[in-house]
Amino acid sequence: MREVAIVAFGQSDHRRDSAEVSEVEMLMPVLHEVLDAVGLRAGEIDFTCSGSSDYLAGRAFSFTMALDGVGAWPPISESHVEMDGAWALYEAWTRLLTGEAETALVYSYGKSSPGDLREVLTRQLDPYYVAPLWPDSVSLAALQAQALLDAEDAEDSGADERALAAVAARSRTAAEDNPHAQVTGSPPPEALLNEPYLVRPLRRHDCPPVGDGAAAVVLAAGDTARRLCRRPAWIRGMDHRTEAHSLGVRDLTRSPSTRLAAERAGAFEAPVDLAELHAPFTSQELILRRELGLGEGVRVNPSGGALAANPMMAAGLIRLGEAAAAIHRGAADRALAHATSGPCLQQNLVAVLEGDVL
Amino acid sequence: MTKEPVAVVGIGQTKHTAARRDVSLAGLVREAAVRALEDAQLTWADIDAVVIGKAPDFFEGVMMPELYLADALGAVGKPMLRVHTAGSVGGSTALVASGLVAARVHRTVLTLAFEKQSESNAMWGLSLPIPFQQPLLAGAGGFFAPHVRAYMRRTGAPSGIGALVAYKDRRNALRNPYAHLHEHDLTLEKVRSSPMLWDPIRYSETCPSSDGACAMVLTDRAGADRAPYPPAWMHGGAMRSEPTLFAGKDCVSPRAGQDCAADVYRQAGITDPRREIDVVEMYVPFSWYEPMWLENLGFADEGEGWKLTESGVTEIDGELPVNPSGGVLSTNPIGASGMLRFAEAALQVRGRAGEHQVDGARKALGHAYGGGSQFFSMWVVADTPPAD
Numbered sequence: 001m002r003e004v005a006i007v008a009f010g011q012s013d014h015r016r017d018s019a020e021v022s023e024v025e026m027l028m029p030v031l032h033e034v035l036d037a038v039g040l041r042a043g044e045i046d047f048t049c050s051g052s053s054d055y056l057a058g059r060a061f062s063f064t065m066a067l068d069g070v071g072a073w074p075p076i077s078e079s080h081v082e083m084d085g086a087w088a089l090y091e092a093w094t095r096l097l098t099g100e101a102e103t104a105l106v107y108s109y110g111k112s113s114p115g116d117l118r119e120v121l122t123r124q125l126d127p128y129y130v131a132p133l134w135p136d137s138v139s140l141a142a143l144q145a146q147a148l149l150d151a152e153d154a155e156d157s158g159a160d161e162r163a164l165a166a167v168a169a170r171s172r173t174a175a176e177d178n179p180h181a182q183v184t185g186s187p188p189p190e191a192l193l194n195e196p197y198l199v200r201p202l203r204r205h206d207c208p209p210v211g212d213g214a215a216a217v218v219l220a221a222g223d224t225a226r227r228l229c230r231r232p233a234w235i236r237g238m239d240h241r242t243e244a245h246s247l248g249v250r251d252l253t254r255s256p257s258t259r260l261a262a263e264r265a266g267a268f269e270a271p272v273d274l275a276e277l278h279a280p281f282t283s284q285e286l287i288l289r290r291e292l293g294l295g296e297g298v299r300v301n302p303s304g305g306a307l308a309a310n311p312m313m314a315a316g317l318i319r320l321g322e323a324a325a326a327i328h329r330g331a332a333d334r335a336l337a338h339a340t341s342g343p344c345l346q347q348n349l350v351a352v353l354e355g356d357v358l
Numbered sequence: 359m360t361k362e363p364v365a366v367v368g369i370g371q372t373k374h375t376a377a378r379r380d381v382s383l384a385g386l387v388r389e390a391a392v393r394a395l396e397d398a399q400l401t402w403a404d405i406d407a408v409v410i411g412k413a414p415d416f417f418e419g420v421m422m423p424e425l426y427l428a429d430a431l432g433a434v435g436k437p438m439l440r441v442h443t444a445g446s447v448g449g450s451t452a453l454v455a456s457g458l459v460a461a462r463v464h465r466t467v468l469t470l471a472f473e474k475q476s477e478s479n480a481m482w483g484l485s486l487p488i489p490f491q492q493p494l495l496a497g498a499g500g501f502f503a504p505h506v507r508a509y510m511r512r513t514g515a516p517s518g519i520g521a522l523v524a525y526k527d528r529r530n531a532l533r534n535p536y537a538h539l540h541e542h543d544l545t546l547e548k549v550r551s552s553p554m555l556w557d558p559i560r561y562s563e564t565c566p567s568s569d570g571a572c573a574m575v576l577t578d579r580a581g582a583d584r585a586p587y588p589p590a591w592m593h594g595g596a597m598r599s600e601p602t603l604f605a606g607k608d609c610v611s612p613r614a615g616q617d618c619a620a621d622v623y624r625q626a627g628i629t630d631p632r633r634e635i636d637v638v639e640m641y642v643p644f645s646w647y648e649p650m651w652l653e654n655l656g657f658a659d660e661g662e663g664w665k666l667t668e669s670g671v672t673e674i675d676g677e678l679p680v681n682p683s684g685g686v687l688s689t690n691p692i693g694a695s696g697m698l699r700f701a702e703a704a705l706q707v708r709g710r711a712g713e714h715q716v717d718g719a720r721k722a723l724g725h726a727y728g729g730g731s732q733f734f735s736m737w738v739v740a741d742t743p744p745a746d
Contacts, residue, residue, distance in 0.1 A: 048599075054442075055421040059486045060414035061444050064729050068601040075614035077621075078599035078733075079450055082415065082422060082442035091439065091454055097461035098361045124421040127477075128382055131420075242428045242438040260435065342425040347438065 004096045005225040005232030006089075006353065007218050008037035009321035009328075014182040014213035014309035017113040023057060024069040027109045027214040031070060034216045035105070038228040042071045045218075046101035048078040049092040051085035051108035052313050055120055066109065077101070084108060085215060085317030086240075086278075086339030086349050092219055093238055102224045109214035110313035117210045117312065125343065126245060137343065138207055142199040144252040144344045145283035149201055151253045159286050161201055165189035167282040168205040168307055175304025182211045182309040205307075208280040213311030215318045233324035233335070233353040239264035240349035245342070252344055259291040261350040267292065267336050272352070274299045274332040276319035278339045280306040287345065288338060302326070316340065320351055327355040361460040363743050365582035365589035366704040368398025368575030374538035374689045377476035378569040383423060384430035387472050390571035391431055394468065398575040399586045402432035405575070406464035411441040411451030411471040412693030413728075416483035418474055431470065443597070445641070445728025447471060448572065448696025449735030452724075453595045455576050456737075465578050472571035473691035480567060480692060499564060499644065501730060503556035505609040506646040510558065512610060513649075515664035517558065520645035521549040522667055524563045524687055527642070530674055531684025533713035538568040538689040563645035563687075570691030572698045579743070590704035593721075593744045594625030595737040602730045609731055615654040618734040622723070623656070626738040627745075631656050635738070636719040637679045637706045638672075639699040641726045643686045648672065652680075655725065674716065682706070682714040696726025700737055707741045 010033035018026055035041065042048070048070060052063050063080045072078060081087045085108025092104035112120075118136035125131040145164070152159035166189045175181035186192070186205065195203045218228070225232040241257035241264075244250055262268065275298050279285035285300070294300060301307075303322040306315050316339025326332035334354045341347040370393025372378070378386055387410075395401065408431050410424050420426065424440040431438075443450040448471040455469035473480075484498065509515065525546045531537035544562075552562035582589045598618035600607065619631075628634045638657070642648045649663035657678060658666050666672060672680035681687070683702040686695050703724035705711040711719075721740045727733060 053421065054414050054416060060416045060483050061729060063442070064444065064602050064732065067599055067732075068604075072600050072614075073604065073606070075598040075600040075612075075617050077597055079441065079454065079597055080443050082424075082440050087439060091457070094457050094461045094463050097463065098457060100361075120421070123419070124423075124425055126426045127418070127420045127423075240437050241435060242425075242433050244429050244434045245426045246429065257435070342422070346425055346428070 002097050002099065003222045003234060004093055004219055005229065005234045006320065006324035007220045007225050007229035007232050008034040009217045009325045010034040011180050011215040011318055011321060012213045013180050014211045014311050016182065016209065016211050018111060018212040019113060023062065023109055023111055024065050026212060027066055027107060028069050030214045030216045031107060034218050038218050040103065042076065043074060045103050045105045046077065047092055047095045047104040048076055049080065049088040049104065049106050051081045051083050051088040053082060053110060055123060056110045056112060056312055058114060084313050084315065084339050084341050086320055089217060089317060089320055090238055090240060090349065093235060096219055096221045102221050104219040105216065106219065106317065107214065107216035108314045108317045110311050111212040112210050112312050113212050138199050138202065140343045141281040142202045145201050145281060147252040148283050148287060161193060162189060163286065164206050164282040165192040167285050168192060171301055171305050171307040174302050175308030178304050178308065180309065181304045182209045184308060202281065206282040208306045208310035211309060211311055213309060213314050215314040215321055217317065217321050229328065231328055231330065231355050233327035233355060236352040236354050237265035238351040240347065242347040245346060247344060253287065255287050255291045255345050255348060258288055258338065258348040258350065261348055262292050265350045265352050267350055267352050270334060272298060272334045272336040274302065274323060274326050274335040276303060276323040276337045277301055278306055278316045278319045280310050282307065284345055292336065316349065323353050327353055330358060362462050362578045364456045364459045364592040365577055366574055366739065367577050367582060367585035367589045368394040368400065369701045369705055370394030370397055371536050371572040371698065371701065372570045373536050374568040374570035374691055376567065378474065383418060383474050384427055386474055386569065387427055387470055387571045388430045390573040391468060391470055394573035394575050397587065400575060404466055405432060405468045407437040407458055407467045408433040409439045409441065409451055409455035409467060409469045411447040412473055413445060413447055414483055417480050417692065418477040443728060443733045445692060446696050446726040446733040446735045447728065448694050448698065449700050449724065449726030450597055452574060452697055452700045453597060453735055453737065456592055456595055459576050459578050466581050467576045468573060469576060470571060470573040471694040471697035473693040474569045475567040475691065476569050499556040499559055502644055503559050506644065507558055509610045509646060509650050513661040513664060515649065518550065519649055519664045519667055520563045521546060523642065523645035523648040524549045526673055527681050527685045527687040530682050530714055531688035534683045537684040538566050559644050565643040565686045565690035568689050568691040570689065570694050572694045572701050574701055587710060588708050588741065590707045590739040591743045593738045593740050594622040596621035597735045600732050602732055610650060611654045612731045614732060615727065615734045618736050619655045622736045622738050628738065632678060635721050635723050637682060637716045637722045639683060639702040639722065639724050640680050641686055641696060641699055642681060643690060645687060648680055674714065679716045682711065682716055696735060699726055700724035704739045707739050
C-alpha cells in the first residue's frame, strides 16, 4: 500500500454561536493555516475533498459557497461528501492510494447555531416511521446510555452513572489544555452526580456542547509527505462500517461496526498509545473503549474530545487531526482515531496513525 | 504504482416517472440496485462497499438519507460513502466508487444515485433564501437562461437550435423503456410553440421532474473475468470544480468543463474526440446545452457546436450520437441523472442498450455537470480493457 500521511492540521475555535461570520468566513482562516503550514497554495494541491451538511446551513448546495472560499481557480480536482469530514479524508486517502494525486486538502465545517440541533437531527431518521415522531438526538443517546447501564448492571461489571461522570470530568479537564475547545474545566465526578438530569440517565455534562466550527488537514504521499512535514502521521490503515439504521434491530450497548473497522484498519496488530474517539456522549466512550480494547495505559481524548467541542460535520475530522498533531509533536507514536455519524453510533470510521521512530 | 483496471459489470435503473407513489425511498433505490446485481449475476454478499449519491437533501426532506438507506442497500456491516456534488453528483459518485476499486481498497463496489422528487419540491429546495448569499429564487432555469442567451449572441446561432435538440432527445426516449417522458405525438412544431418559461427556454426544452434511481456494479479485473455479460472498461475519469461566480468566469463554456474533458481524454489516450468517441451521453437539462457542451467538450470548435446539432450529426443515426437514451431532457431524477449518463455510456459499449443501441459503439463518454455550471465529472468507457 502506498504511504500516505496527514502532514498538517488546523481547526477553528469552537463556539456556541458565530452569527457574525458565514460558514465560509469561519472556514477560511483554517484553510489558510494548513496550507501555510505546508507552504502550498490551493492551486498546488492535487485533490480537494470536503464534508458538510446542507441541513445545518438551511440551504441546498451550501458547500458551493465554501468552494468559492477555497479559491478554485484555475479549476481544481474536487469532491464533496455529505458526511463528517473524516469520510472526506477517507475519499482523499483512496485517491492518493491510486497514485493519481500526491497531495490532498480535506476540510469540513458546520454551524449548528442557526437552528435547534436536536430537532434538526431528527430529520436524519427514517422519514416514514421514525422522523414524524421527532425523537431528538439526546433522547436517542439517553436510550442507548440506559441500555448500557442496564446491561452493565446485569453483568455487575461496574459501569454506572459515576463512570459516566468520570468520563465527562476527565474530558473537560483535559480540554483546559486545548485552546480551541468550547467547554473546559469540570468539578470532580462526585459533584457532577448532584446535577439534574437532562434526559435520564444523561446529565448536561454527559452530552456534547452544541457549537460551530471548522477543521482542515493536508494529506501527502511518500517523500512529498517527508518534505512537507518533519514527522508525518502515516495512515497505516483506515476503514469504516455502517450498521442498521433501525434502533430496534441493534444491540445499542455494542458497536460491531467500530470493532470491524478497527480490525480492518489494523488497530489490533499493535498497541496504540493515544486514542481520539468521537464519542459525543459519555456512555458512547465506554462502548467504544470496550470495542477497541483500549486499556488503562492508552491516553483517550487528551484534546477533550467531542464532550469539549462537537462541531457537527467537523468533529470526526478533528479526531484524526488531533491524533495526527500528537504524532507531529512527538507526543504519540501510534495513535488511533475514530469518527462517528448517525444516531447511536450507527456509522463508524477508524484510522491508525504512526510516526517514524524518532 | 499502477491502478487496478475498473470494469462495469452490472447496470440497473428504475422506470422513471413523475411520482413513484408505490415505493418508499428505500424501495426505489433497492429496485435499481437489485437490477444491477441481476445484470452482474451477483448477490448482496458479493458487494464489498456501497457508494451512494444524490443532489441536495432538501429535495426529499431527509438529512443524510444514506443512514436510513443502509439497510435497504445491504450496506450493514460494510463501508458506505455518501457523495454530494450538486447536479454532477451521479457522475462523481461513480468516480468515487471506481477509485475504491482502482486503489484496490475494495474489489466489488455497488454505486447508486437517486432522486425521488415527488417527496418534496426541487424548485423550492433550490430557493431557500439565506442572508448575504445570492438566492436562486427562480430555480435552475432562471439561472441558466441568461447563459443560453449569451451563447446565442456569441455564436450567432439561429433561435431554433434548441428545439431540434429537444425534439431529437424526446424521440430517442421513445426507444428507451426506462425514460420518463414518452411523448408519442410530439412534433417539432409542438416544441417550438410550447410556452416560453425563461426566455429563450421553452417548456418543451426543459427537463421533467422525475423519481428514479440508477445503480452500477464496479469491479476489478478478476471480477470482470467472471461477469456473465461483456463489461464496460473505464479508460479515464475526472472531476473539476470552479467557483460559482467571479469576474473571470465563462458561464457559456466553463474552464472546469474544458479541463475535465482534457484530463479524461489524456487518460484515455484520445486526441480527436470527434472521431474517436462513438457515442456521448451528455448532461443536457435545457436543450441549448447540447451545442454549448459540444464546444466545451472539444467535439466542435468554439462557435460551431450548433452547426453539428443543426446538421443532424448528433441524431441517433448520425456520426456522433448524443443522448440516444433520451438524456436528461426526457428523464431527470436529479441526483441520478449524472449516473444515468455514465451508465448509458457503459450500456452502449457493452452492446446492451436495446432499441437505443448505437451500432458499433466501442468508446463512449459519460458527462455530468452541476451547481452554477461549476462542477464537472466525466468518464470514458470502452469495450476493451485499457492498455497496461
